[in-house]
Amino acid sequence: MIQPATYRAAVAVGSGKLEFAERPVPEPRYGQVRIRVEACGVCHSDSATIEPERAESASALVPGHEVVGRIEALGEGVEGWSLGQRVGVGFLAGEDRTCPSCRQGDIVNCEKPVITGMTVDGGYAEIMIAEARGLVRVPDDLEAAEAAPLLCAGLTTFNALRNAGARAGDIVAVHGLGGLGHLAVQFANSMGFYTVAIARGADKAPLARDLGAHRYIDAKAESVAEVLHNLGGAKVILATAPTGLGMSEMVPGLSPRGKLVVVAIASEPITVNAIDLVFGGRSVVGALTGTVADNEQTLAFAQQRNIRPLIETFPLEQAQSAYDRMMRGDVRFRAVLVMKPTH
Ligand SMILES: [Zn+2]
């Protein structure tokens, strides 16, 4: 079948607006592949591309960094990938290999990374160009719309939880039950932790239990720190809700040597009493995404444990309303754009 010479993309034109563009199908350059996109998750970080005002001369960028599709063209110098292969692209889509972090092997903290949908066009489109070194193998039996959110929201929470130092049986709390939190609770349960879910409102208790929480704390009705302290203290609290105040208030609920692991970016600062850090050796740390190998393990773990995101799907044409609803916090739990199959 002859592929059309153009493709449709939702592009960020500034101030929260997306417009549709019909663009010529590009050829992948050295080290790149062209992907026929099947699905792309809508992540809160997309706002960094969509919200700012843009100079009229600036070229409009395609947002989206939770991309699943199939390789339909290989650039020169691409090894280990084949036409038709199912692949994913997450937030970090290629390291520069030359900065001090890369030279130490810490590519997640690359100073000049390729970031999907931010430094290069992302997946709110029928087609996307990606660096082969940033590709993730996606098993054929994972549904595209369900695999997409695992590539950013899933990887972020899976990696943060498994690297935080908690062991099976330890108390691990997940703060927030949104796009990240609802995956984190499932991961924490499957990793063997006594899993505590924290959100606002009694109405979320049944959901928390369905996702695998052993205990639910309603932050509206109870003091989170006090409840955690009475349970014995959390070895890890994973902060997925963007509230500096909420994060600050939980620190006294950590056990000695406990860690508050921050994966959500709040506009206001986190304030901590030194006494909570010094006595008990508690810490507050951040965690950022992971490597492509980490991402493949995220998918494999999710598959083995039957962990899936709860999603609402939208056709590409409804990208604006999917984005707007995500920004209003009114999607349960992850919005995913699904492209029409072309053949
Ligand atoms: Zn993301």
Ligand SMILES: [Zn+2]
């Ligand atoms: Zn680097």
